Amino acid sequence: MIILHMVPTSIHVLIIEDNPGDARLIELMLAEHPEDGYRPSFAVRLSEGLELLARQPFDVILLDLSLPDSHGLSTVQSVLEAAPATPIIVLTGLADEATAMAAMKAGAQDYLTKGQGDGETLRRSIRYSIERMHTDEEKRQSGERLRRALMQTIQAVGLTIEKRDPYTAGHQQRVAELATAIGRELDFDPDRLEGLMLGGVIHDIGKIAIPSSFLNKPGRLTVTEFALIKTHSAIGYDIIKDVEFTWPIAQMVRQHHERMDGSGYPDGLKGEDILFESRIICVADVIESMASNRPYRPALGIDVALEEIARNKGRLYDETISDACLRLFHEGRFSFQGGEGPIA
Template identity: 40%
Template sequence: MPENINYNAEHVLFVDDEPNILQSYLRTLRSKFSVSIALGGKAALELLESSPPYTVVISDIKMPGMDGVELLSIVRERYPDTVRMVLTGYADLNIAMSAVNQGDIFRFLTKPCHPDDLTKAIVSGVKQYKMTQASRELVAVRRMKEALEGSLRAFTRLVEFRDPYTAGHMDRTAEISSLIATRLGLSPDIIQGLHLAALVHDIGKIAVPSGVLNKPGVLSDAEFALIKTHSLVGAEIFETLATDWPIQRIVLEHHERIDGSGYPNGLKGDEILLESKIISVADSIDAILTTRPYREALNKQKCIDLLEKEKGIKLDTSCVDAGVALLKEGVIFKDLPF
């Protein structure tokens, strides 16, 4: 048995109309599983309703009152994740097929069944149950992540009403960040979290007056200080965001620089998350290659030169190398000239 499953904690229910057979199952298997027994279908349903969820239900077919086919059909309807098996002395093919079709039977076993074979069948049933549970959890997590992305995209649309450039910039930075992360070999889950953080990395600019954001000339010290608050504001917006991804921290750190010259906290080197370092490079690439209120867009070669100048000083070397490679290969901004 695999060590990652505690089989003693797995609830297994045997259903039969012969007490002696039920007691033999209990004696044989209670050291391996949490075994319960029910004398007939009605007693089994009562036990299922009043007890913890059962991982596996194993029923005889020929029983007075409620037979095994009817019982397992009800179990299938009420407890769809519970793995259902038949253990019977009747090998009639029609009965077997009826049980399989109506009760969605995982295994069809015949009496007498050797304890080792019965144990193996239950172990397989437990594994099937765990796989079903994991699949449901995965679907739930995926839906939660999709809902989170939808909420974050709503934030970008909010910014777009005030500053169309910032919204478009966040979308492009998210795409470039994901490509850099993929080039660096990060896991899909980390890349997804990075993408979501990049989608909202400048969300704090909603607190900056549009006149300052779109000023065509050089910013005063006071105006630049106001601009620099957007990382703190953005992090505050997502302070209560419940997620396994460090979205708030990435939003806070995306203007930090590895030499400590960034803001808001002057972090250095490994004090900065890799995801934050990636966004710093992606952010720079998009800022250089797009028209800003204070200057026209620059060409790819100028962008590469600026990135190389800050590589290993302000910007992470591996992130810059990945970004430059994407530019040279035409993966990003492919229509722009060198």
């Protein structure tokens, strides 16, 4: 189905322009076709324009880049912050075209050079800017729907893995929650946090290829059985390496059992060769595993898990990540839901 974005039948235009002659010319151009329903409002200073935007919505903004109280890109940025969903058309002099192009990169929909073009050019730019803004918003909403679908799919994959291993039911989700808390403690931006969370949720995806009898074995594993289980990180990598995530999810999955001194697997990576997100998942994985029941032993408890991290930080586990994790627990800002210690 083709969706046509309709320009409003009545178009409320905010004109922020300090030159009376230019403002009057714009008004006359908009009035050439009264059936189009243009309703102009005027401001001669940026501050006046922002006050109008705070009081009522507009369909489009015509913005001079040189005002008594603002000049250049900061003018555009101020208007974008006040009305992020309203298209902006920059008005510029002949010498300001480079700035106008920079303004478009910053978020303006179009620009017009003063003294050039006629009323039809102005009205066409207004229609184009409104339609483009609608299209951009639809793309944003579509991208958000795809993102939610991806999240739900990954959650479903994680649950599928854990259905085969009831002793670790919820393990990946709890690892993801702790890893995300550590990332937040280390000032990760929201996008990087989201990638870290997704990596945590499926870090054990490779276990889907491991016999459930091995995963659920109540006694000690044989050397052969343990060697097979250790292949799960490489298998997980192979499963998702061709999925075009915007984050290095495949590397997180492959490297979450690597150790800072090179004693981990599957590649024996050391130090900075290990992806930072993988180092975070590693610490979260160790803590959750030790604090929870396993087929071959009861839970060791959160205190023992934290002692393991404190004792081996800098050798097995990244020191910065370990310190951040220990702070979260010791200051009562994180605990596994239903587990020991204060609730986050």
